[in-house]
Amino acid sequence: MKNNFYYDLESADKGTQTDLSAALDNLRFNEDGLIPAIAQQNDTGEVLMMAWMNRASIEETLKTGQVCYWSRSRQAYWRKGESSGHVQKLVEMRIDCDGDTLLCLVNQQGPACHTERSNCFFHAVKEDQIEIIAEPCCTK
């Protein structure tokens, strides 16, 4: 039944509620046990970054209200802002139609990007070039 969980919900009415732990059990993690998580600033809609979560980091994020990723490079929990102070306060976590991507609506404290830019997507394709479109911003 695992693959059918999200499929079965597709035609459910708005307002339908289902057990969270079953929803998490049926997420489609990759072979490393990870799922992509997009962070979006709740009030402005700015897409801040994309990183990865495992089941435990999802549960920690929901429990603490502060976003915790899994760092693939460090193979360790990545409690966003733990060293920089640039934490992400969770407003709401959403799961997509087929359970293979998360969207975290957050209130970002300071810049989201490690380069001190507001968000990570600062290389814009312009014809046959890419252009840097953001400056590092002040922390707040």
Add this chain to the structure above:
Amino acid sequence: MKNNFYYDLESADKGTQTDLSAALDNLRFNEDGLIPAIAQQNDTGEVLMMAWMNRASIEETLKTGQVCYWSRSRQAYWRKGESSGHVQKLVEMRIDCDGDTLLCLVNQQGPACHTERSNCFFHAVKEDQIEIIAEPCCTK
């Protein structure tokens, strides 16, 4: 030098331009040659969906101005809206700080989700439940 390309750009000034083909050569595709691509509605900021692209689908997207993903389930190009008409017109493609995620600003025609909802992220975590927060919408 491959891994240093995006690192070297981190401290470059706003407005700095770099060759697109070098930028694409240095994207960090996964072991299947794929990179996650987030689609965001350009005017409203709504996060519509996340899917995957390979090098060729990125190039097609940039050339045609219509978003083309790579379908992992079908192992084939996924020209979004080819059958449904719900195409995504590309406004701008952006690359993140370390070259492992794309953000496509688009003008979505009709609903982005295959369930006919406006976007794919319609399961919201509410305490110990998930709740369906969107109805299928009319196509436009």
